[in-house]
Amino acid sequence: MPAVQLSPAERDALEKWAGRRKTAQGLAVRARILLRADEGASNKAMPPTSPSIRPSSASGATAS
Numbered sequence: 001m002p003a004v005q006l007s008p009a010e011r012d013a014l015e016k017w018a019g020r021r022k023t024a025q026g027l028a029v030r031a032r033i034l035l036r037a038d039e040g041a042s043n044k045a046m047p048p049t050s051p052s053i054r055p056s057s058a059s060g061a062t063a064s
Helices: 008-019 025-038
Strands: none
Touching: 008 025
16 A cells, blocks of 8 residues: 555545646655655655756856
8 A cells, every 4th residue: 555645536646746837846755756756756766756856057166
């Protein structure tokens, strides 16, 4: 049995958020995680979702 059990309405809302191009990236990632958990995926089966943090410029300098 999946650890998360979504109702059809909840699943529909999460699928819309995960698929919309205008959804904030963080919300879309969390929606995909919940959808995968509802399908029975374990925490260990899910890849890390946070992007690597890299400097925005080639020199690594930050704007003040």
